[in-house]
Amino acid sequence: MKKQFLSVAMGVAFLAMTAACNSTKTSSTTTDSTNMAMPDTTMTTEAGVEVGGAMMVPSKNIVENALGSSDHTTLVAAVKQAGLVETLSGTGPFTVFAPTNEAFAKVPAATLNDLMKPAMKADLTKILTYHVVPGALKSSDLKDGMELTTVQGQKLKITTKDGKWMVNGANITIADVISSNGVTYVIDGVLMPK
Incomplete structure (x- = not known):
């Protein structure tokens, strides 16, 4: 009886050690009920801020994050048209005030269409770089x-009223979207330099 108990105890200890080893072991395959090896599809999710239906994460740069936002398709198209993708994908750091599609919809359609023409690239670049400040400024x-000096050279003014933060009168609707090369603020207006 003593021998039998010892055998059972050793068997339980062995199983416990095996289970413990297997639970800390990382595996690239799992087994389903038919004993077929299946690839491990477990993914870790990175903390971020949801913008335009996509998670903006610190491991992506400003442009990579913006590409996922359904609320910023006009801004992304303008950045591409102005040839600023490479710059805003660079090391930075940058603080970007990113107007939504609704913000661009407030700009007269004829003006926006003209700005997207190749002949207007310099003007479009001035407007877009007016939305960018050197450095990574968090809301704190x-x-x-x-007053913040933009990459374009003119200043933006930050104000607060009734607990709402604004930049040149445009509301900051989402703050502190952290990217690998800076910080983005979602705004409800297009900022126009003088």
């Missing part, structure tokens, strides 16, 4: 009345 860095 912003102060009421603060």
